[in-house]
Amino acid sequence: MGKIIAHIRKDRYLLLLMIPGIAYYAVFRYLPMFGVAIAFEDFSYRKGVFGSTFVGLKHFLSFVTGPNFLPLLGNTAVVGVLNILITLPVSILFAIMLSELWNKKFGGFVQAISLMPYFISTVVIVGITFMLISPDTGIVNKIVKSVTGNPIIFMAEPGWFRPLYVITEIWQKNGWQAVVFTAAIVGIDPNLYEASAIDGAGRLRNILHVTLPSIFPVIAVMLVLRTGSIMSLSFEKALLLQNPLTYSTSDIIDTYTYRRGLLDGSVSFATAVELFKGVLSLLLVDATNSITRRLTGRGIW
């Protein structure tokens, strides 16, 4: 016991420094976790967390058996999987192409430009997108009209939500993702390439047999991380891109939670939905991690 006290005393300034940060985590990260208790109640502001009636799994059941469950889950899953399936390979390819460029300065320039959209807010990205696809004044429809004579009203058609989501994701995030892979590629032992050249391999062979396998661990980690966030698709992007006409494809779990919880006031129900999503997300990450680890010997844990 004395040793513990002595240790604390020795580190007292360090511990003091940590107080504001720990307080933040306690209040704004962990306290809300306990707030999920309201998912098991019929919460009312008047009665508060402890006074509201306990209802067990009622909200979970009503969500799972309700009319929105499958569409929401489906939308969230489809958009999430599509997103990873398309953006991950694109950024890997892009990173490889960048590193293969003969002129390194040009490569640096291209990378700098590709990184730029990441720092533009989603609101601006969506705003620009809307203007580009506008039926009357957008350039996309100008081209469409000259080919088919009629504009496509992208925003009103559910079928366009997913492509729009993925394309804007590429525009916004590809540069960022590619930097991660570029960093990994730069770290590859040059001797591997020399050995491969001695064996008579050309550029393409080099890429397939040296570059890709070498960065495979990084790809695996990225895959696991991204899968974990399938469920937490960019709430802001979906919220901005959607409108009641396209809910059949554009409504995801988070936007539904926002609508029902903060706008409609069904807080217990919305919290139940979100908790459900969180648990599903954790299971997904764990599953992906196990699979990746089994297949490649590498995972996050």
Next chain:
Amino acid sequence: MKRRGPDIVFDVFNTVICLAAVAAVLYPFLYIVSVSLSDSVWISRNAVTFYPLGINLEAFKRILAMEKIRQSFLNSVFYTVFGTVLNLALTTMLAFPLSRKRLFGRKFFVGMIVIPLFFSGGIIPTYMVVHYLGIKNTLWSIVLPWAILSYYLILVKTFFEGIPEEILESASIDGSNDLRTYLNIVLPLSAAIIATVGLFYAVDNWNNFSNALFYLYDQRKYPLSLVLKEMLVTMEGAQNTISTNEKLVVQEAIQSAVIVVSVLPLMVIYPFVHKYFRRGITLGALKG
């Protein structure tokens, strides 16, 4: 390595693709700037493609005259500066002790900051906390909920771990306690990481609109990002207007002008700070 025929084809192909990528990334911005500077007559005829037609500044005059735009711009500046300073202070203060292996309870505390990376309370419970703290519709509801991001905290902690223990030990031999060491030695040495993480936080603060959306109901406190959301997505306040000298200013012109104004600060500093961004992402990647 000798450059053979197929290699040259590959290089040309590669270069063309990369140039196309650059064009694809830049074109939308070019289009927006062109529209914002164009005469509305041409915009309605869908004639603007790569450059402005009938250059005029009507759109910009119009939006700068809007109280809403000026006020929210100032709000955003304030939130960003105040928020980022708070972010950096809290993050470095927490990261430094965690970087010292001798810290009492270190494993526990590190675990404590890693868990929120994977699991969080959610929108509604967080809203409840803000509500019961009584800080809704205040500055605190904007800057506190995301005061520390675990991802950035870990970046800073990793950097601090790289500071040789000898430097800190020699300081304590000279009579400095941990607090003094932190202020006088660690912080000055960490200018690079503070700049990098500070930039990340600043960009997040400038762009974020969720906190404002959830917690603010006083329009005069809105940040630019939220005003943007209304004007661009729900089209409020951006309808066609006739400006004072009776020139028609189309909705699209107003919207593009607003976009240009909100993106300009970032565009201007980007060439100078881009290397910090790249360093930060790389650091995060290697750690991952």
